[in-house]
Amino acid sequence: MKMAVVCANGKAGKWIVKEAMARGLDVTAVVRGENRTEAKQALVKDLYDLTAEDLKGFDVVVNAFGVWTPETLPQHSTSLKHLCDILSGTDVRLLVVGGAGSLYVNPEHTAQVMDGPDFPDVFKPLASMQGASLVELRRRDDVKWTYLSPAADFQADGERTGKYLLGGEELTLNERGESVISYADYAIAMVDEAVSGNHIRQRISAVRA
Numbered sequence: 001m002k003m004a005v006v007c008a009n010g011k012a013g014k015w016i017v018k019e020a021m022a023r024g025l026d027v028t029a030v031v032r033g034e035n036r037t038e039a040k041q042a043l044v045k046d047l048y049d050l051t052a053e054d055l056k057g058f059d060v061v062v063n064a065f066g067v068w069t070p071e072t073l074p075q076h077s078t079s080l081k082h083l084c085d086i087l088s089g090t091d092v093r094l095l096v097v098g099g100a101g102s103l104y105v106n107p108e109h110t111a112q113v114m115d116g117p118d119f120p121d122v123f124k125p126l127a128s129m130q131g132a133s134l135v136e137l138r139r140r141d142d143v144k145w146t147y148l149s150p151a152a153d154f155q156a157d158g159e160r161t162g163k164y165l166l167g168g169e170e171l172t173l174n175e176r177g178e179s180v181i182s183y184a185d186y187a188i189a190m191v192d193e194a195v196s197g198n199h200i201r202q203r204i205s206a207v208r209a
Contacts, residue, residue, distance in 0.1 A: 003194060004055060005062045006030040006047055006083070008037045011156050012097045013064035015187035023191060028058070047079050052086040060194045061087065062095045073129040080133050088142045095194055098149040100179070101127025102134050103171040103205060113152060113171055134203065141201070148190055149205040151181040158182025163209035164189050172207045181208045 005017050008029035017037040020027045028041040030050070035042035043054065047065060055061055065079045080096065087094055101114035101123065113119060114127040137145055152171065164185045165174060173179055181189075189206035193199060 001060065001195065002026045002028070002058045003060045003062065004028045004030055004043070004058045005037070005039070005064055006050070007064045007066070008039065008042075009033075009035070010064050010066055012066065012183055012186070013037065013062075015183045016062055016064060016097075016190050019184075019187040019191045020194070023195075025191070025194075048082055050082070050086060052090070055086060055092060056090075058092055060093045060095060062097070062190065062194065064097045066097065068126055070125060073125055076129045077133040077136055080137060084137070084140050084143045084145070087144075088140075091144065093144045093146065093194070093197060093200070095190060096137065096145060096147045097190070098134060098147045098203070099127055099130035100149050100152045100154065100171070100205070102131035103149055103152075104169050105171050107170070109169060138201075144197075144200050146193055146199045146201070147203040148186075148193060149203060150186050151179040151205070151207040153178070153180035154186070155180065155182045158184065158208075160184035160188075161208060162188065164206045165209050167205040167207060169203055169205075172205055174207055174209060179207055181206055 007013050009031050014037050017039050021038050027039045029035050029037045029039035030043045103113050105111050
């Protein structure tokens with residue numbers, strides 16, 4: 001299987017590359033500068049400069065793009081739109097590193113994690129923009145996309161347990177009542193989906209088992 005990881009030098013991107021390489025997948029890191037991942041192959045190019053020809057021949061493209069400053073937050077939508085546009089009508093699957101703020105907290109799907117009174121104000125702009133990009137993604141029936149939300153507590157330096165629970169649109173808690181996952185375990189879930197392709201045009205989520 002041939003996988004491209006876009007924005008591979010980021011924290012999530014590095015873990016996804018590491019996990020995919022450990023499983024023997026053919027991985028290309030898409031980076032703007034020096035390749036700082038374990039991938040042996042790199043495409044040095046800005047996300048917005050990628051073309052359909054660049055991504056031709058891959059089975060899966062993982063979008064690990066992430067920004068946090070107020071002026072850059074709209075790029076969550078524009079970057080995803082660009083990738084969708086160049087993959088439109090192809091069999092290349094697009095897997096998106098998503099956010100947890102848009103996960104639903106009720107069966108009616110009328111309330112989201114970011115709507116809760118305890119959701120930190122500092123994260124609301126990011127969660128709102130990621131949620132908006134998911135809404136836009138749902139309209140794309142011309143792309144084989146999958147959106148993977150992490151647990152509410154997404155730990156960059158958390159341990160790799162090797163186990164996770166797969167959820168769907170709603171916030172999932174483990175048997176200890178936790179919504180937490182490390183980047184390392186999230187990467188396992190992402191690569192599992194890349195290999196299986198079980199959730200085309202669906203949002204799924206992962207939490208530590």
